[in-house]
Amino acid sequence: MVWWLMPQALAQDVSITALFKPDSAHPHLNQFKNTTPLSGYCERYPGQCVENQTFSLQVPIQFNSSRAIPANHASSRQGATFKVPAQWRELTVRHESGEVETVKMRITGVGSKYVTEDVMELVGGADDYRLAHNLLWGSSWVNTPAPCLYSGVGYYATNYYGFFWKTPVEAACDKQAKFNVPWMRYDFLDFSYELVTPNPLGMLAGNYTGSLTYTVGPNGDFDFGDVMLPSTPVLTMNFNLDVQHTLKVDVPPGGEKVQLVPAGGWQSWLQAGRRPARLFRDQTFNISASSRFKMQLECEWWGTVYDCLLDDRVSRRGVELQVYVTLPNGLTDMSGQPVRHRRLRAGAANALYLQPGFYVDRAPGVLHFEVPERQMQFMLAPGAGPFYKGKVTVIWDSEI
Incomplete structure (x- = not known):
């Protein structure tokens, strides 16, 4: 045995x-x-x-x-x-x-x-x-x-x-x-x-x-x-x-320079003196995302605690610039709501937190830049202008 x-x-x-x-x-x-x-x-x-x-x-x-x-x-x-x-x-x-x-x-x-x-x-x-x-x-x-x-x-x-x-x-x-x-x-x-x-x-x-x-x-x-x-x-x-997540944003060539114009252009103002209701520009981008991320703004010129300004370097006047974002299907806020023309605020404390429902691959989104109507009278007043400029940095950050 x-x-x-x-x-x-x-x-x-x-x-x-x-x-x-x-x-x-x-x-x-x-x-x-x-x-x-x-x-x-x-x-x-x-x-x-x-x-x-x-x-x-x-x-x-x-x-x-x-x-x-x-x-x-x-x-x-x-x-x-x-x-x-x-x-x-x-x-x-x-x-x-x-x-x-x-x-x-x-x-x-x-x-x-x-x-x-x-x-x-x-x-x-x-x-x-x-x-x-x-x-x-x-x-x-x-x-x-x-x-x-x-x-x-x-x-x-x-x-x-x-x-x-x-x-x-x-x-x-x-x-x-x-x-x-x-x-x-x-x-x-x-x-x-x-x-x-x-x-x-x-x-x-x-x-x-x-x-x-x-x-x-x-x-x-x-x-x-x-x-x-x-x-x-x-x-x-x-x-x-x-x-190994992906977070990538592609802006078309020239998209980093945004020129705000009225609906229909400046002809009504130049020829008939009709003050524009607002100035705006939509800038498209493509986004790929597989993880949670946040969006926020940084301003060259600050207005309120959460808005950026465009500055007239001659008269030293500033006007409020509002920034909104629309994201493609598959990306929502943390409550699961779609992101359609959602306001972005400046500063880390005001970041917009977002999440994917599935992997979004090179889907189109839009940044909406706008000078609101209440700023137009001030902006076009005699002695103001002629140019308002400012840098706004839009941040997509996966480190949340």
């Missing part, structure tokens, strides 16, 4: 990474992409995992029998049994700023390669080792015991059998030995998993990190019975979610 007991390590760590980077070809696909390198089942059988939108990892946790497995054992825990954390578990991922989000994970499949003595000798002779494996356990390991489900794969030789089972529920799946098994080993732990990640559009740019720890061994999260003991009692998933 031969078996091995392996010294237990403190923990087995595995890294899970995901990336969000806006894709102009698919602007409505606002999801993280799992960038964790595949190993194990999905690496060997990628078609199975693509179809089911799952991922797999293989970790070097071995399970060794602590004693022989008797034929027709009464308790399933004396033989081959598998129970994994198939229900959703939550973990917190944290940004360096302290902001937190929630990730959910569940295990959707489990597998390994069991190794033992020559199975044809264990069953007292058989025509081939495939049949001997089936006789040893009463059926093929491809045909899974309930509630586990068939995965369609298996590979074997005289002393080993590689398998993978789907685990739709958190319950044990058992195989009863029909002959005595002096010793057995699972060479590794293979598992598939699903993730639910947060909405990246509401997250800050940068990395969010966190971890989720599972116990391994009898009565643990990964529970393979009382006989098959793991080389480590802890499996920790270390998560890193990388958020």
Whole structure:
């Protein structure tokens, strides 16, 4: 009778990474992409995992029998049994700023390669080792015991059998030995998993990190019975979610110079002395945005605490300049309201905070510049002018 007991390590760590980077070809696909390198089942059988939108990892946790497995054992825990954390578990991922989000994970499949003595000798002779494996356990390991489900794969030789089972529920799946098994080993732990990640559009740019720890061994999260003991009692998933946002504004050439004019031009004033109702100019721009941002003004000449002035350098008179913004569909204020001709105020304390409902890619917006009607009489009074100038800086800022 031969078996091995392996010294237990403190923990087995595995890294899970995901990336969000806006894709102009698919602007409505606002999801993280799992960038964790595949190993194990999905690496060997990628078609199975693509179809089911799952991922797999293989970790070097071995399970060794602590004693022989008797034929027709009464308790399933004396033989081959598998129970994994198939229900959703939550973990917190944290940004360096302290902001937190929630990730959910569940295990959707489990597998390994069991190794033992020559199975044809264990069953007292058989025509081939495939049949001997089936006789040893009463059926093929491809045909899974309930509630586990068939995965369609298996590979074997005289002393080993590689398998993978789907685990739709958190319950044990058992195989009863029909002959005595002096010793057995699972060479590794293979598992598939699903993730639910947060909405990246509401997250800050940068990395969010966190971890989720599972116990391994009898009565643990990964529970393979009382006989098959793991080389480590802890499996920790270390998560890193990388958020790479886009915030880009393109103003057409010459758009940085804005000339305000009355509706219909200056002819009514020049020819008939009709005072314009107001002066205005609309300036278009294209915006790409995948994250929250804010807009605010800075003034060369300040009027009130939140408005800019245009200044007549000759008479030293100033007139109020109002700035409004209209943003494309997909961008709203923080209450979810669309932004249509919304007033912008000067100064950081008066910033307008905005958020995307989906990735906005080079969509048109408008800045509206206006000298209001109440300023016109003052502006066109004798001795005023002739030129009013001023610099207004419009700021789009993703650091909020």
